Amino acid sequence: MPIASSTTTSSRLLALLSLLQARRDWPGGLLAERLGVSDRTVRRDVDRLRELGYPVQAVKGPDGGYRLEAGSQVPPLLFDEEQAVALTVALRIAVGTGAGIEEAAARALATVRQVLPSRLRQRVDALAIGAAGRVADPQVDTGVLLTLSAAVRAGEELRFDYRSPGRPEDAEPRPPRRVQPHHLVVRSGRWYLVGWDPDREDWRTYRADRMTPRTPNGPRFPPRAVPGGDVAVFLSAQFKGSASTDAWPCRGEVILDLPAADVAPFAGDGIVEELGAGRTRLTTGSWSWAALAASLARFDTEIELISPPQLRVAFAELSRRAARTAGIG
Structure with missing residues (x-):
């Protein structure tokens, strides 16, 4: 069923872009059918999207078609109503994560909110996200979070220095620690790294704002499930002083x-x-x-x-x- 049998060029371009974002490959004939236009019109509209910065690649094959690839720069983005609301809520939460991106998140939130239709603006303004207003103290350097996250994704052992609470700054430096990082999570406005300590042969939780990663990373390690299989439950149990379950001892x-x-x-x-x-x-x-x-x-x-x-x-x-x-x- 065509999205629209008769429409303006601009709205047709938005419809085409929405379709290209919805799946990886689109046969040209199917795009034309969904948009209610000719194959020639689809080719012209694809060329217009390329001029706007969208990297739409031609796909070879019996049917031919198109694919929206990742580009070298950020083109104008298109979101449906539910995505716009979700993005706005996520940005409001990001303002209080303590990840060092508060100012950028606040500016992005103002930009998105400004272009929302009034009905959607009222909808997101009605959402009370009290926890998002709490900024962590101290905050974590964004570079540290990126380094920790990259080590988690790569499954590489992490070496780092750790500032223990109450330890004098002029105290004799300690040897760097090492951990197999498995999860980077935020709780109550603070970031924590959950990982396996191969020296102690036990799970450990570290505050990211006290960590100074060292380079290079260590060897790769096999994935390991946290006790109970749920990192949120595990971390909550740790804060309650429980070794295994999310319950007060x-x-x-x-x-x-x-x-x-x-x-x-x-x-x-x-x-x-x-x-x-x-x-x-x-x-x-x-x-x-x-x-x-x-x-x-x-x-x-x-x-x-x-x-x-x-x-x-x-x-x-x-x-x-x-x-x-x-x-x-």
Whole structure:
């Protein structure tokens, strides 16, 4: 079925470009049929696209045809409505990734938003992406991210220097580390490299802003699956202090003298249950019993402990520490 039986040259060129982007090879006759024009018109329109900078190559064969190749420069791009919305959302997120591209992403976002139809502009403006507004501190040099990403794609061992937190700048330099990089991910505005440490024979996670890659890269290595097979789950588990699963190693259940509406915004990934009469059951976790007791104490209300006994011991020790700090007893 033809896209349009009668149309202007400019809109026909956009339709032709959209078809060329949709699949690798197009027989000339099929393009003519889809556009509702003659083969001669298709040839002329292809020549116009080439003049605009699009590298459209002729494909030899029984049917003949055309292929849109990668070029040496960026020609004008064509996006459908869903692609335009997706691009705008991605650019808004990129402004807060800490990848050193914030200014360029903001300028690109302004350019795309300016040419969007009003209905699409209202649609993307209505999307609330609060996390995108948080810029990482410190940010990562774009060159470092490109180097790490290239090593991941090539499957090459990476050598790098690493700045450990709290280590004096004038301290004696340490030998470079090496890792088999498998994933480069962003979490809460910071970039992390997840890889296999062949010296420790274990998985390690490194903050990209603390890494200074060395050249050249080391030998290639075979791909290896992260524990559990999902890098996002693995990284989340690492931040929770769990060696294998995305779950807190210490979990407890309490009842707070607060309504659920006051507890839920600060419960994180905990389970909040309204009990009525301004009371709430909260099941939550942390990386240690002391940390869990301290996090529950921040609700500044009466706490009834349900389980487990280890949490009761942690509360007792926390109260003794608080008393010593206050000079009591």
